[in-house]
Amino acid sequence: MRKILLIFIALIFISTNIVLAEENETLVLKLKVEGAIDPIVADYVARGIAEAKENNATALIIQLDTPGGLDLAMRKIIKDIQSSSVPVITYVYPKGARAASAGSFILIASHIAAMAPGTNVGAAHPVSIEGRDVSEKIVNDAKAYIKSLAKLRGRNVTLAESFVVNSTSITAEEALEYNIIDIVAEDYPSLLAQLDGKRVENKTLKTKNAKIKEIPMNFREEILHIISNPNIAYILFMAGIYGIIFELANPGAILPGVVGGICILLAFWSFQALSITSTGIALILFAIALFIADLKAPTHGILTAGGIISLLFGSIMLINVEKTKFIKISLKVILPSILLTLLFFIFAIGLAIKAHKRKPTTGKEGLIGLVGEVKEDLSPEGMVLIKGEIWKAKAKGDKTIEEGKKVKVVDVRDLTLIVEEV
Incomplete structure (x- = not known):
């Protein structure tokens, strides 16, 4: 009985220690941000x-790997970091990996900035869709913002x-040497070891043996993040146009x-976030409108040429660079489209022109010009064989045409063919 009691007490002691250990275990959460910084990423970080x-x-x-992104989404992420x-x-x-453009702002704004060897940061100059410099006003705004973030975190303001x-x-x-970041870590164990003991405001981090738990994007966030990419949105838009x-050309x-409508709706959802x-x-x-008009009434490509020019300039001017700053539709996507x-x-209009030039093969017009054989004397009416079918026929000018003679259809009146001898 005493042994059973001792075993019972021991089990209680062990289970209590396990629970206490779990409660005292240091927890570090991890987010994985890959691709453009957009409103979906901003919501993901806030979550x-x-x-x-x-x-x-x-x-x-x-965990960051980004070529840049939307200015508004970037600022929302930074605000959430600062108020966390x-x-x-x-x-x-x-x-x-890289923290380019908007990514460099986020890195600098963080409580602690870390990078792995073989990564880079910077290249945050706003550009237009053509790759040219944008207005001085935009550059000055971005410059003042990144300086304020660097000063807030005690980083190299000049760089x-x-x-x-x-x-x-x-x-x-170089980022570590010139005081842009705080840590260079080969991997997560190295990162946690270097974070251990660091002071962040009034807190001392204890991360040496911390448990890392990843919070992945949910299915909705994954899908919306993909279509929020301006290049994907543009491809969806073009697919919708086609x-x-x-559909209009072939009612x-x-x-x-249906597919085109869905693509255009998805594209416009993305565009509203991109500020078009x-x-x-x-x-x-x-x-x-020009493309459709040229399909309906071919003008030998004149309207299509105008449509191509309009489409090119419309695509280039689609995104408002004054508001997005760090995001654009790549010319590598626009030009192939x-x-x-x-x-x-060119192919569609070519087919349309050929169709307009081709003689009709059905209806009244399709019969005129066909050659057949008289099966019953035309005097002046009788029967003829045209393309394997027997038709009622009448000789032109009320002439008489004997059975077996070849005749050609010159007109159609009601269901009677008007023919003449070949």
């Missing part, structure tokens, strides 16, 4: 910060400013119209 606070996490790590009661560590990882003004880009080791044009096909211009949309809609559109309409 991660809220969960970190709710779970009493020691810290939140944002949980320390936020941005970690540019793995090797080959941070150079990211915007000169599109400077540096390696992880679908609608095909009743249904499927192209009314001029760009108007030019693209005008191009669509324009070329495919041109080739498509």
Whole structure:
């Protein structure tokens, strides 16, 4: 009995220690941000910060690999980081990753900035869709913002400013040497070891043996993040245009119209986040009207040429660079799309012109000019065989044509063919 009691007490002691150990275990949450910074990413980061606070996490790590993104989304992420009661560590990882454009702002704004060897940060100069410099007003705004962030976190203000003004880009080791980041870590164990003991405002991080729990994007966020990419949105838009044009050119096909409509709706959902211009949309809609007009009444490509020019300028002017700053539709996407559109309409208009030139093969017009054989004397009426079918016929000029003679159809009156001897 005594042995059973001792075993029971021992089990209670062990289970209590396990529970206490789990309760005292240091928790670090991790978000993975890959691709363009858009409103979906901003919402994802906000959700991660809220969960970190709710779970009493020691810290939140944002694993970052981005070419840049929307200015408004970037600023929302930075505001959430600055107001977070949980320390936020941005970690540019793995090797080959980058924190370019908007990503460099987020890295600098974080409580602790870390990078893996083989990564880079910088190149934050705003550009237009053509790759040219934007207005001085936009550059000055971005410059002032990154300087304020660097000053707030005690980082190298001059070098941070150079990211915007000169599109400077540096390696992880250079970023550490010149006080842009706090840590260079090969991997997560190294990162946690170096974070351990660091002070963030009034907190001392204890992360040496911390448990990292990843918060992945949910299915909705994954899908919306993909279509929020301006290049994907533009491709969807072009696919939608093709679908609608095909439906209008071939009424009743249904499927192209349905698919085209879905693509255009998805594209416009993305465009509303990207801040598009009314001029760009108007030019693209005008191009669509010209394409459809040329299919309905071929003008030997004149309207299509105008449509291509309108589509090109509309695509270039589509995104409002004054508001987005760090995001654009790549010319590598626009130009092939324009070329495919041109080739498509060259082919389609060519077929339409041939169809207009071709003689009709059905109805009244389809019978005129056909040659047949008299099967019953025409005096002047009788029967003829035309393309394997027997027709009532009448000889032109009320002449008589004997059976077996070859005749040609010159007119059709009601259901009677008017023929003459060949």
